[in-house]
Amino acid sequence: MEYQESSLVAIAQRENNTKRNYLVVNRLQGKHIPVGPHQALAMFQALADSIQPSCGPLLVIGFAETATAIGAAVAVSLGAYYMQTTREEVPGCSFFSFSEEHSHATGQKLVKNDLDAIIGHIRQILFVEDEITTGNTILNIIRILQKQYPNRLSFAAASILNGMDAQALERFRSNHIGLSYLVKTDHTPYAKAASQCQLLPPGRYVPCMAGSSFPQPEAAFQKVRKAYGWINARRLTAAKDYEAACENLWQAAIKHFPVEKPCRVLVLGTEEFMYPALYVAAKIAETGSNVKFHATTRSPAAVYGPENYPFHTRYELCSLYDRKRRTFLYDIGTYDKVLVITDAQTEEPEGICSLLYALSCKNKPSCISIIRWA
Secondary structure, three states: OOOOHHHHEEEEEEOOOOOOOEEEEEOOOOOOOOEOHHHHHHHHHHHHHOOOOOOOOEEEEEOOOOOHHHHHHHHHHHOOEEEEOEOOOOOOOOEEEEEOOOOOOOEEEEEHHHHHHHOOOOOEEEEEEEEEOOOHHHHHHHHHHHHHOOOOOEEEEEEEEEOOOHHHHHHHHHOOOEEEEEEEOOOOOHHHHHHHHHHOOEOEEEEOOOOOOOOOOOOEOOOOEEEOOOOOOOOOEEHHHHHHHHHHHHHHHHHHOOOOOOOEEEEEEEOOEOHHHHHHHHHHHOOOOEEEEEEEEOOOEOOEOOOOOOOOEEEEEEOOOOOOOEEEEEOOOOOOEEEEEEOOOOOOHHHHHHHHHHHHHOOOOOEEEEEEEO
16 A cells, blocks of 8 residues: 555644644554554554665664554564663663653653663664654664764664655765655645644543543443553563564453454553554454554644544543643544553552543443553
8 A cells, every 4th residue: 555645644733832833643553543453553564564674683663652553563574672762660770861852741761771781682773753854853862872882783764754854864864874664744834734723613622630520431340450461662572572472462351351243442552552452453353343443642732623633522631650640532432342451550540530431421332441461
């Protein structure tokens, strides 16, 4: 399949972001907009197919939070090592810290301990993003790694969308950083398009955080269930091991979330945790059900009424990782069953309560299940 900017890209208005007022939304990525899981995985595979194979062992690094599933899928396809950047705490680790200037949450980290351990065994690091605009974030971390590991590595970058201008492309070429992408985009009109959104009829904002007055969900929900065998992709792993662990997660999930007949199913990931939930969603889809996948996000975007605008309803949640953190979920559809899969390792009752309310306030699914990969 040949992917086009016109069919993939929608522009949303970021909320209170003076550095970049627009958010590039990929309709098939499965982050902000619900998508069929096989559509997302097919696009990720197309990106993997476009990458020039590395000579020697390869480490793929996916960027949090929107590109973690893309990076994992690419690493699995290439038979590489995999790890992701993170904004979460990883106990017992030291980090390389760098900045993603245009993001709502600018701080990014990469576990140094694991890079120290693998650096003599790999020849190249491939950074994977959903979209690259200036390339500055990737250059920030490359400079850190070149200083720490001089003359040890080559670097490359891959993304679904590439909006780099001629100057940015030349910076990568002159630094011998390879580039792969599926669609070339032009960001020139995006800021104006986002600013004009303020003229549109407003969408709907639904507060679901602690302190909001909302009823308990009517859908059948008993408790958060655990599935064991978690691989934390914020740490280094062999991608094939990660895929095998996701298969085990799927086998555990169906015991708690049986799909006896074809129905409408939502599988939801949480923030940085996307690929395992996407993997499970694809397996459920193979049973014949109509499955959609997307994830909660830290990114606050404005919502507006017109159909051609990407977001129409925004649910404001307590994070499952930190009850003091605001997270968001956009445009929940109508489903018979909902499966939430998370790797949040601690109980956050406020987060669970707010998520359950969001999932059931428009929809009345017969079953909402939450599985913690532990």
